[in-house]
Amino acid sequence: MxxxxxxxxxxxxxxxxxxxxxxxxxxxxxxxxxxxxxxxxxxxxxxxxxxxxxxxxxxxxxxxxxxxxxxxxxxxxxxxxxxxxxxxxxxxxxxxxxxxxxxxxxxxxxxxxxxxxxxxxxxxxxxxxxxxxxxxxxxxxxxxxxxxxxxxxxxxxxxxxxxxRAAILEHAGSPYIPPGEYPMSLLVMGGSQGARVMSDMVPPAIAALPEHIRRNIRVSHQARPEDIERVTDYYASELISADVQTFFDDVPRRIVDAQLVISRSGASTVADVSVIGRPAIWVPFAAAVRDEQTANARQLVEAGASVLMPEAEFDVQTLTAKLTDLLSDEAGMLQMAIAAAGCGVxxxxxxxxxxxxxxxxxxxx
Incomplete structure (x- = not known):
C-alpha cells in the first residue's frame, strides 16, 4: 500500500x-x-x-x-x-x-x-x-x-x-537583556524589499535621541538598494554605529541580539519576533488593501509586547519620543519581551x- x-x-x-x-x-x-x-x-x-x-x-x-x-x-x-x-x-x-x-x-x-x-x-x-x-x-x-x-x-x-524556520526555533524564548548603560542593538526591517519610510524616519529619529541613550546605540538596518548609500552616509555623519544592508542572512541572530525591533508587521516577521520574544515597534504597510499588517500585530499590542505606529503617525519627532521612553524603561522592556514570548507559538x-x-x-x- x-x-x-x-x-x-x-x-x-x-x-x-x-x-x-x-x-x-x-x-x-x-x-x-x-x-x-x-x-x-x-x-x-x-x-x-x-x-x-x-x-x-x-x-x-x-x-x-x-x-x-x-x-x-x-x-x-x-x-x-x-x-x-x-x-x-x-x-x-x-x-x-x-x-x-x-x-x-x-x-x-x-x-x-x-x-x-x-x-x-x-x-x-x-x-x-x-x-x-x-x-x-x-x-x-x-x-x-x-x-x-x-x-x-x-x-x-x-x-x-x-x-x-528551524533557525528561529533554535532561539525560542532566548533570554532578553533589557536596555541600559551598555551597547544596545536596534534591528530595523521593512519587509522583503525594505521600506523607504524606515530609511526616511528611523536614522534621524535615532540621531535626535538624548546623548546618554544615543551613544550606546548599534543599528542593523535593512534598506532598499537605492537607499543604502544615503542611509549609510547619514549614520556615519552622525557617528552612529550601523550595519546597513539590503538583506540580512542572519536575521534570527540579529533578533536575539536586539533590545528593540522596528519593523513592518508581516506575519512571518511577527511570528519570528514573538517566538524569540523581543519588544517591537510595528509600522503596518499603509497601502495594504485589507490592512492585514495591523491585524497581524494586534495580539502583541494588546498583550503589551509591542507598540503600533501607523505610517500616518510615524514621523521623526514621534518616533524619537517613543524610542526615548522605551529605551529608558528597563523593567518595562523586560516585561514586553516576556509578553512577546508569551504570544509566540x-x-x-x-x-x-x-x-x-x-x-x-x-x-x-
Whole structure:
C-alpha cells in the first residue's frame, strides 16, 4: 500500500511558501508523500523544499497584473488549471489538500472541492487573503496563523500559529537583556524589499535621541538598494554605529541580539519576533488593501509586547519620543519581551500537522 498523498497549494510569495515548506518537511518525516502545486513565482522558493517533494507548476492567473488581453484570459487559464488538477487527482487521489493562499491555489482547491476530497486552508495573516476568502466556506477547516483572524460570518478557525524556520526555533524564548548603560542593538526591517519610510524616519529619529541613550546605540538596518548609500552616509555623519544592508542572512541572530525591533508587521516577521520574544515597534504597510499588517500585530499590542505606529503617525519627532521612553524603561522592556514570548507559538508546525492528519483520517470514514 502506497503512502498517503498530501497536496499543498501555495501562491508565489514567501508568506505563503515558508509555512508550506514547514508542513511539507514535517509530513515527509511522517512518511507521507507530498506534492506542491504553485506558479512560476512560487517555484523560485522551491530550492528550500526537500527533494522528495514533487513540484507541479501551474500557469499564473491573476487579475492584478497584465494588460486587458491577459486579464480576459485569466478565467480560461484557471479553468484549464482546474481540469488538469482534477485529472491528476483522479489518477493519484490525495488524502487531503491544503491551501496556503494565492491565485495558484485555486485549481487544486477547486478540484478537491469538486471531488469531495478533505481540504483545509492556512491563513498566515490576521485577515483572510482574497483566495482564502473565496474558499473559506468550501473547506473543512481553517488554520489561523495569526490570532485572532477576521473570518466571515459564523465560520470558525483554529489557531495553529505560523510555522517558523528551524533557525528561529533554535532561539525560542532566548533570554532578553533589557536596555541600559551598555551597547544596545536596534534591528530595523521593512519587509522583503525594505521600506523607504524606515530609511526616511528611523536614522534621524535615532540621531535626535538624548546623548546618554544615543551613544550606546548599534543599528542593523535593512534598506532598499537605492537607499543604502544615503542611509549609510547619514549614520556615519552622525557617528552612529550601523550595519546597513539590503538583506540580512542572519536575521534570527540579529533578533536575539536586539533590545528593540522596528519593523513592518508581516506575519512571518511577527511570528519570528514573538517566538524569540523581543519588544517591537510595528509600522503596518499603509497601502495594504485589507490592512492585514495591523491585524497581524494586534495580539502583541494588546498583550503589551509591542507598540503600533501607523505610517500616518510615524514621523521623526514621534518616533524619537517613543524610542526615548522605551529605551529608558528597563523593567518595562523586560516585561514586553516576556509578553512577546508569551504570544509566540513555537509548536505551530506540530499543530498544523495534527490538523492535517485528523482531517485526512476523518475523510476515510
Amino acid at each position: 502506497s503512502a498517503p498523498l498530501l497536496i499543498i497549494a501555495a501562491g508565489g510569495t514567501g508568506g505563503h511558501m515558508f509555512p508550506a515548506q514547514a508542513l511539507a518537511e514535517a509530513m515527509l518525516e511522517k512518511g507521507w508523500r507530498v506534492r506542491l502545486s504553485t506558479d512560476a513565482r512560487g517555484a523560485r522558493y522551491t530550492a528550500g523544499f526537500p527533494d522528495a517533494v514533487e513540484v507541479t507548476v501551474v500557469g499564473s492567473a491573476t487579475f492584478a497584473r497584465g494588460g486587458i488581453v491577459q486579464k480576459l484570459a485569466v478565467p480560461f487559464r484557471i479553468l484549464a488549471g482546474i481540469a488538469a488538477a482534477k485529472w491528476r487527482m483522479l489518477r493519484d487521489r490525495p488524502a487531503i489538500v491544503v491551501g496556503f493562499g494565492g491565485y495558484p491555489t485555486i485549481p487544486a482547491m477547486t478540484a478537491a472541492w469538486a471531488l469531495r476530497i478533505p481540504r483545509m486552508i492556512h491563513e498566515q495573516n490576521g485577515v483572510l487573503g482574497r483566495v482564502n476568502q473565496l474558499f473559506a466556506k468550501r473547506v473543512d477547516q481553517i488554520a489561523c496563523g495569526t490570532w485572532p483572524t477576521e473570518l466571515p460570518g459564523k465560520i470558525a478557525g483554529t489557531h495553529t500559529g505560523n510555522p517558523v 513555537p509548536d505551530a508546525t506540530t499543530r498544523l500537522v495534527d490538523m492535517v492528519e485528523s482531517l485526512a483520517e476523518a475523510g476515510k470514514t
